[in-house]
Every structure is written in structure tokens, then in C-alpha cells.
Amino acid sequence: MKNETLIGPRTHALLADGTTVCIRPVAAADHDQLQGLYEEMSPENLRLRFFAASRRSAEMAADRACATPHVGYRALLAERSGQVIGLAEYDTGGTGTEAEISIAVADGLHHRGVGTILVEHLVSAARADGVTSFTADALSENQEVLRLFADLGLRTARRFEGPEARCTIALDEVDTYLTAVEERGRAADVESLRPLLRPTAVAVVGAGRKPGSVGRAILHQLKAGGYTGRLWAVNPAATSILGVPSHPSVSALPRTPDLVVVAVPAAAVPATAEECGKAGVRALLVVTAGLDADQAKALLAACRTYGMRMVGPNCLGISNTDPQHRLDATFAAHHPRPGTAGVAVQSGGVGIALLDGMSRLGIGVSSFVSLGDKYDVSGNDMLQWWESDAHTDLALLHLESFGNPRAFSRTARRVTRRMPVLTVDAGRTDAGRRAAASHTAAAATRTMTRQALFTQAGITAAHSVGELLETAALLHSQPLPAGSRVMIVTNAGGAGVLSADACAEAGLTLPTPPAKLVEDLFTVLPEGAAIGNPVDATAAVTEDRLADCVDRIMRHPGVDAVLVALVPTAVAAATGDDLVKAVTARPGHRPKPVVVVRLEQTLPVELLSRTGGGTVPAYAEPQAAARALAHAARRAAWLARPAGTVPDLDGIDTARAHTCIETYLEAHPDGGWLDPRTCAELLDCYGIPQLPWAWATTEDEAVLAADRMRGPGGLVVMKAYWPGLLHKSAQHAVHLDLRGDSQVRAAFRDLETRFAGLLTGVVVQPLAARGTELFAGVVQDQVFGPLVLFGLGGTATEILADHAARLAPLTDHDVHDLITSPRCAPLLFGAAGGGPVDLPGLEQLLHRLSRMASDLAQLAEADFNPVLAEPGAVTVLDARVRLLPRRPQDPYLRRLR
CATH class of the missing domain: 3.40.50.261 (Succinyl-CoA synthetase domains)
Known part of the structure; x- marks a missing residue:
């Protein structure tokens, strides 16, 4: 099924109450469970679902969902611990862009967000398949489903016809829908973290009877720190450890703990997690390090199967200094001082340094999470927790990797409006290194990408732990300067x-x-x-x-x-x-x-x-x-500037662009660099201005092309082409200033001779006017998404690497920053005495490039070099685009890692 590629065979997401469900396409083997889902509904709910309370309806609904899928039909189910608890379907009837949608949720599980999360996943699949609206019929008295549609964040119209309501849901909303999805995600995320950071009962598995074990150290910290809830050790060889009652297994505890600290050898971690899940534990803190790939997979599978949130593995622990909890489940040497800074780190050593630093400064810590290998709980989770936590007014992060940077960026942009978010920009391996390359993918570095993320999200990025503490001290104690x-x-x-x-x-x-x-x-x-x-x-x-x-x-x-x-x-x-x-x-x-x-x-x-x-x-x-x-x-300055907007662009033909890409990839299944004609067509779909050009494969065709292309000066340019040619200037594959037929013929013969066996044709263009040569490009990072680069172009781009970068989609502020950040920016504003270039045209070019990259997941790389900027126009003189056979990914779809 097509949507299996989009969302994967199965994905996990959080319900409104913080519990985890698995969402996946329906399979034929689900028939009995789906029929049971309907048969176990009350007669009233069956009537609301099918407009009649017929038990035959249950079998027919299961038959339809499990039948061989036809074009335009999608069915997703939600299951928890292997039990189906909800189903959502849509059907276009095989044609058109409108789909009929239906939803069913198990009795006893209403008002927990099952239907909403299923519809969100259907919306994501439908958009990828070109569906633009959903329709649904419901009884007017079925307020639950009508409210579900109304609260999605999508434009919904109702038409009442007697006892029935016809709902039409437009899927073309973006900002309002994302905002609604974010808010639902934030609330569910915070709820899921309560058992982890505000547990009423904690058990430590792996606390030894003798000093020296990590589990015993954490048990000591919990007890000595004055943890206010119930506390147990789990050790089959002891009845008490450090004065804390000990039991032989998690299942033997007097009650199910909210949080279990796992400090057992790596080989025992999966079985321990499985036992915790079966017992109903809601959260795990896994401090054990050294898990191999199979153990890691089994650990995460247990967490997802039983709906447990997890910190770790390979971590220092967690802490919540709220006097109502006083949870210190770490093996740090000292208890953190209570305060107002939220701290999340991947490195335990950095965590200890920040805890000590915050305590020494007197700022203190509200909550601390050592993320470790970050299988589940991430920096994004912690930002949302602190946003909802009345005790936190300063967020400190040390992240060595990002699971979903685009979701992190949206969360951070919101949180940084409320409190400072500081990070250590770790892993700057490319700092100070010039990108001596002339195409976008080579010029873009992870350092550049990460810095773009921090800048756009308003995150304060320090270069060291010391600098972070220095800055935190000022932001905590002083008002912000006006300038x-x-x-x-x-x-x-x-x-x-x-x-x-x-x-x-x-x-x-x-x-x-x-x-x-x-x-x-x-x-x-x-x-x-x-x-x-x-x-x-x-x-x-x-x-x-x-x-x-x-x-x-x-x-x-x-x-x-x-x-x-x-x-x-x-x-x-x-x-x-x-x-x-x-x-x-x-x-x-x-x-x-x-x-x-x-x-x-x-x-x-x-x-x-x-x-x-x-x-x-x-x-x-x-x-x-x-x-x-x-x-x-x-x-x-970031706070004073209003949030940027992504402008509406005219002249965009997304459908034609998708057709262009699909046609190319059908002929080139592994992808590649587009030929000049396909590249020009794709740019034309987005209204990107290009210098006129003509294609020629013979000497005579080149002469005719030159006759058509000659401008007022009578001069033309000839560029060689063959698949994979990237650096024309470096390979001397360009002839400039060609005048008259004889020079055109000589240039063609030269290229044909030197590149025999490679050359497939030439591009002939009029000689461009004089102006500032710029570079604009985009690279599609599989983790961070599209990164747009801009700066000085021509051959200077290889030597000077004068580039700025921002993550797409670009707002008006992002484009302004791109234009003004490079060292060459004064040239664009007339510093060389020639007057400013066409700045509105340059802004349009960057917005259209951003839109193209955001629309097309298959666009791996685009490289416009040079872009000629003049006072009256901005024109792409040379463009290269590389495609890869990628399926679109919805970065904002609610799902766990």
C-alpha cells in the first residue's frame, strides 16, 4: 500500500492522556479484531456509527477494511498492547480529490484522542496522495464526531439535512492545522512525562547490596534526597537495601511503580523492560550502557508495546527538585540545588558540569534529564515539559544529535518567546574550514545547518559549557538590553x-x-x-x-x-x-x-x-x-522582531513539477542530475527567471541556436553538457564571447573533440550583461530538511565560501538575513558604486527556491551558479538540479521516534 511507504508499516504516537498507541495500515489478518471492535460497541454507539444498530454492520465494516485495497482507499487502525481500539478510513471512489472519511473508536476509550490521532495520520497520507478535502456524514446528535472534525484545525463546513449533518473538511490549511496539531502534541507529550518526572512511586532494579553499583548509588540519592513518594529496590537476594524495602521482582512489588530505574547488565535490560511493561509501569530510566543492536531493538520494542516513556539508555539519570517530589534519580556526586533552570544533556559529563555550575551560581535546577543515547525522550520533549512547568524560566540544552529538527525548531521558536533557551553547539568539526566546493551539497556542512536551526529558532548557542554558564548568569539576573x-x-x-x-x-x-x-x-x-x-x-x-x-x-x-x-x-x-x-x-x-x-x-x-x-x-x-x-x-533583537511569514507566491505549478519529476525518475530510477531541458522546465514551474538558452547536438544546430540567442552585442556563450558534468569552468567546458558562425563552429568542434564519448550536446546562451555574480542553492538534508544557501557566486564561491544558510521554508525574515549575512552583502546595496541590485527580485528568487525544495522531497540538491544580479533584474545563468527517488515525509506528523 502506498501509505505504508509514507508512514511506515507501523508508527507509535501519544494519546491525549499520555498513553502510547500503535498506528498502522489494516491487514487481512485484522478482520476478527475489527469485527470485534464493532460488535463490542453499545447499541447506541453502533447507531451513531452506522445510523442503525445492526450487528450485520460490524461484519460488513470489517470486510471492507480488510479487503484487497483499491485505488483511493486507505484504512488505518490504532492498537494498544496488540488490541485494536480504533479504525479510520477514507475512500475517493478511485477518482477525484475528495474522499469520504469514517471513524470508529472502541467503547470506553472516547475522549482520549484515538479518533483525532487516526485522522491526523489519514490527513498526512491523503495530502501525499493529492486528496484536497474529506467529507463525512454524521447524525446531528453525534456531537463527539462533529466536535472532532471542528477541533482539527482545518476549515470545516457543515450542512444539515434533517437528522444528518454533511461535513466537508478542507485539507489545504497549513499554519492553523500545524498549530492545532502542535498543541495536541504538546499536551499529550507533557502528560506522558508525568510518570517520569513526577512519579508517585519508584523502583530501582539492579541496586546491589554492596557499595559500588550504579543502581545502589541512585537508590542512595533517591533516599538521601528526600523523595516524597513510595520507594523500593528490586533484588531477589535482599529484603532491604540502604533501609529501603527490596522485593524479588517488579511484579512482586506492593503496587505498580510509575517509574522504574533499570541498572542491570546490558544482557538483562530487554527482559527487565518486558517485565515492567507487563506489570503496567509507565516510565523507564535506563542507566545501563553498552547495549548491542539486538538489545537496543528489544528495549525500544518493549517500551512501544506497553506504552512506556524512556530516558536513556547510557545516561546519568533524572532529577526534579520540586519540593512536592524531590526526585533525584542520578548518580551525580551532589544533589542539584533547587531553582529555575531546566537542563537536558546527552553527555553525562556535561550534565554534571551544568548541575554544579547552576548550583554554584545560585540559579539552581527545576528539572534535569540526562538523555544519554536518546532512544525515546528527547530535547524536544523537555522543551515542551518546561514550557508547561511553572517552575522553569531558563532552558539549557546539550544535544549531540537531533531526531526531528523541524519539529524541534517549531517547538523552540514557541518556547524561546517565553524563556531563554541556551545550548552548547557541540561537534563543530567544520568550524573554520572553508568549503572549497562549487556545489551546494559540498558547501553545506552540519555546522552550518545546525547554526541555521539555532538562529531561526531564537536559541542562544554557546561554544562551550563555560560560555553557556556565563550567558545563563546574565540572562537569569539582568534585563535584556534594548540594543x-x-x-x-x-x-x-x-x-x-x-x-x-x-x-x-x-x-x-x-x-x-x-x-x-x-x-x-x-x-x-x-x-x-x-x-x-x-x-x-x-x-x-x-x-x-x-x-x-x-x-x-x-x-x-x-x-x-x-x-x-x-x-x-x-x-x-x-x-x-x-x-x-x-x-x-x-x-x-x-x-x-x-x-x-x-x-x-x-x-x-x-x-x-x-x-x-x-x-x-x-x-x-x-x-x-x-x-x-x-x-x-x-x-x-530576536524577540523584538515579529515572527516571520512565508509569502504566497504566484505562478507556481506544483502539479506540473511533480509530473516532471515523476517522468524523470521513471526513466532514471536511481535519480541523477537533470538534463538542461528538464531542469529548465522544473525552474519554470516555480517562476524562477532564467537566461534564454537553446539546445544543440550538432555543429549546424549550434550555429542556428547562436543566431536565435544573439543579443544586442552579438556575442554568445557555449556550454558543454553530459550527465554528471558539475564543474564546467574547472574542466574548461565553456566558451565565452563567441562572435559569428565561424567562432561558434570552432567552439563546438573543440568541445566535441576534447570530450568525445562524453558530450551529449551543448547549451547556447546570449552573453549576459555585467553584474554581481551570486550563488543560490539548496540541499535536502534527510534529518534537517531543505537547507538554502546564498552568497558570492562564480568561481569565487570555491575560494571564499562566502555563504549564509537558512532552513526552508524561508520566511521574509529568513530571506532578509540570507541577503545581508554574507561578506559580499554591501555589493548588493551599491557599495561598489553601481547602485543596488534588484533586491525584490533576489528575495523572490530565494522564496521560490525555498518553495521548490519544500514541495519536492525528491529534490536532493539544486545549484544556481552564477545568479546575475543587476539593478533591474535577477537571472539564473546556470542551474543544476539533482533528484533522488525519495518519498515525502511529513515532519510534523505526531509520532514517537
């Missing part, structure tokens, strides 16, 4: 210079104080002070004078933040002044951030208590303070 203008105040000129260098290197602005502010500051600072930026208050400045200086600078509208760089001096020691108190001792709200740099400070960052409440971050190095301020300024 990047920083004023530096110091009691030592050298410290001021170091701070100024650090701010400039971090991309901050150091404004020159206006005369009025200079005059104002001279009234409070000692004689000899130098009022510039930095402000050198001299070693003679007192605590009060420095405080007055900082306050006056803070009130100035041209300053967004203040950096106070201090060094200990004998002068201050002699007078008893504590210059740090100039920043911390005065109570009252400060609307702008202030940070302190203390060069003698031993710790990289501290939070200093303020009189009247609050804290001020103090850094040992000006670079750390500047980096933190720069991150804060970028977050403020």
Missing part, C-alpha cells in the same frame, strides 16, 4: 582597554558619549578622570562617586548596557571603599543590564547579591562579559 550599545566604566585604564577590545570583538557597539553626558559625568568623577568610552574614573574614584557615575550612564537613552571593569587598588583599600558595592549596594530596579568584570576574581563567573534583592553577574575576564552581553543583545 548593542555598551558603555564601559573602569578604575584602571588598562582594564578599560581590554574591555573595549572584548566588546568590539563580540560585535557590540561602543558609542561616544555626547557632550551633555560628558559634562554630567565630570561633576561626579574625581579630577583627572577621562570621559570617553571607556570612562576612566581613575584609581581615586570612591564607591559613591562610581555609583553616581553608573547611575547617570544608565539613565542615558543612548546606552543599552553598562560594563564596569574593576581592579583592586591600594587607594580603595586605604579609604575602605568597596567599588563593587557601587553596582550592588544601591537598591531599586534597573531597566538596563549592568555587568562587572573583576580581573582578580578566581571563578569565571559569579552572581553577586544586590541590596534589596536580585543579583549582578561578575566575570573574571572581559571577553566573558562581552560574549554574554552580545548573546543577550541578539536575544533581545
